[in-house]
Amino acid sequence: MxxxxxxxxxxxxxxxxxxxxxxxxxxxxxxxxxxxxxxxxxxxxxxxxxxxxxxxxxxxxxxxxxxxxxxxxxxxxxxxxxxxxxxxxxxxxxxxxxxxxxxxxxxxxxxxxxxxxxxxxxxxxxxxxxxxxxxxxxxxxxxxxxxxxxxxxxxxxxxxxxxxxxxxxxxxxxxxxxxxxxxxxxDVPGFWVNKQLIPFMLEAVRALERGEIRVEDGDVGLKTCLGHPQGVFKLADFIGIDTFYRVAVAMYLATQDPRYYPPALLARLFQREEWGVKTSKGFYEWDGFKPKGPRDFKDFQFQDASTVLLVP
Ligand SMILES: NC(=O)c1ccc[n+]([C@@H]2O[C@H](COP(=O)([O-])OP(=O)(O)OC[C@H]3O[C@@H](n4cnc5c(N)ncnc54)[C@H](O)[C@@H]3O)[C@@H](O)[C@H]2O)c1
CATH class of the missing domain: 3.40.50.720 (NAD(P)-binding Rossmann-like Domain)
Incomplete structure (x- = not known):
């Protein structure tokens, strides 16, 4: 060949x-x-x-x-x-x-x-x-x-x-x-890897939304306790929030399984084009590939149309 x-x-x-x-x-x-x-x-x-x-x-x-x-x-x-x-x-x-x-x-x-x-x-x-x-x-x-x-x-x-x-x-x-x-x-939605990873990542975003964890604490916890190379929020910023969101929506539409329904915080980041490393802003602020610091999501409002499933 x-x-x-x-x-x-x-x-x-x-x-x-x-x-x-x-x-x-x-x-x-x-x-x-x-x-x-x-x-x-x-x-x-x-x-x-x-x-x-x-x-x-x-x-x-x-x-x-x-x-x-x-x-x-x-x-x-x-x-x-x-x-x-x-x-x-x-x-x-x-x-x-x-x-x-x-x-x-x-x-x-x-x-x-x-x-x-x-x-x-x-x-x-x-x-x-x-x-x-x-x-x-x-x-x-x-x-x-x-x-x-x-x-x-x-x-x-x-x-x-x-x-x-x-x-x-x-x-x-x-x-x-x-x-x-x-x-x-x-050939099932999410195959093997994303069938495991996406619900896990979405649950982390929901915990952040509920104020149970802060971005950096969440990543430090997963790195130091579970041996993750970077933690889930940094991973999302590297994947690209846009891609993460599209994958979650595709899996939700294919299965109607509520575990894949993207939380409002993720929809809001997607809408605002705050897509992680590629736009210098996601769960962290970025200077190229270097994180400048985690963001605080206290001021995000969720009681509006962006809580409705937005299909890209
Ligand atoms: N980002 C990740 O971590 C990751 C991991 C595994 C798999 N994937 C998958 O890889 C694929 C690409 O993801 P990505 O993160 O590179 O996205 P990306 O947004 O970085 O790149 C997608 C590219 O496709 C181009 N494009 C769109 N429509 C086109 C068309 N009609 N013709 C030619 N080019 C077109 C866009 O201009 C863009 O440059 C997706 O299917 C995604 O699910 C992504």
Whole structure:
């Protein structure tokens, strides 16, 4: 298989996937619909490659520049589609929105050669539904990388009824060659990881809303008592409050399970575009990737329309 991959969506996760793929020797064609994402991609990607250079490529001169030279940013859907035709894998990493993802698969996948495998990095959405939209369900599966992809070894590989065993085996082999540790999960809302994590994180936000805990105490508690690397509020700011909110809403809509209903505080942060590290404000105030301090939510009001489920 030729090491060529087309990646659509170059936000937080897309770029981190690209860094890992370049490290693994792939030629990568990338596209994002937002001009702002395209303008900042080089700086964000080089940050990831810089981390890899320090931790895993010590002594390899010019690693960052030579890896980056295999990344090709396209500035239109048409140009991207043309390049995607020469790739072996198509990886989708756009917003957590089932309709958006399905529309994208309907448009982009049918023109690709029949042997191209399709991966989606969705956190929670129905793989079987997207697989049907792609028109090639036997070659379509979930490869749910964790944040940041190039640092976190685990990849949740999500299977469904129509997936062929050869596509699954090929995918597992490619991911393992990239240094990932794979595990297989069922196509249920949130799969395995987010089915555990999202209710836990939402409960932390509810506790904050009720005034039972303060942001920093909550994180210190989880770090020092449960061995969490950062605590739940910092994790939410790194994930992106927008993504956290979209995942919770998607899981709630798919299951109607009240444990996934996003609390008003989360809806309010989503509405205000206080999305964590990426907007310098979330549960903490941020200076780049450094927390300036936790926020105090005493002044938030919840008795208004934002308590109604806001579907992005
Ligand atoms: N953030 C996390 O911690 C995390 C972890 C695991 C999985 N995920 C999943 O990864 C996916 C991406 O999440 P993210 O955090 O990188 O989001 P993000 O908001 O950082 O990036 C999404 C990107 O998709 C682009 N996009 C949207 N519509 C597009 C279109 N039609 N064509 C091309 N580009 C388009 C946006 O411009 C944006 O740059 C989601 O499915 C999310 O659930 C996120």
């Amino acid at each position: 030729e090491k060529k991959i087309a990646v659509i969506g170059l936000g937080k996760m897309g770029v981190d996937w690209v860094a890992n793929l370049l490290e693994g020797g792939f030629e990568v064609y990338g596209f994002d619909a937002s001009a702002q994402s395209r303008e900042t991609v080089e700086q964000r990607l080089k940050k990831g490659l810089g981390w890899i250079a320090k931790k895993r490529k010590a002594g390899e001169e010019n690693f960052v520049e030579s890896a980056y030279s295999r990344f090709h940013l396209l500035d239109s859907e048409e140009a991207f589609l043309e390049k995607a035709k020469s790739a072996s894998i198509f990886l989708e990493v756009v917003y957590e929105d089932l309709k958006l993802k399905c529309q994208l698969f309907e448009r982009f996948i049918p023109p690709l050669p029949s042997e191209v495998i399709v991966w989606t990095n969705t956190s929670s959405l129905s793989i079987a539904t997207m697989a049907e939209a792609s028109g090639r369900p036997e070659k379509f599966l979930g490869t749910h990388g964790m944040n940041p992809v190039y640092q976190m070894p685990g990849v949740e590989v999500v299977v469904h009824e129509k997936l062929s065993d050869s596509t699954l085996q090929q995918t597992l082999k490619i991911l393992e060659e990239l240094g990932k540790i794979t595990f297989v999960a069922a």
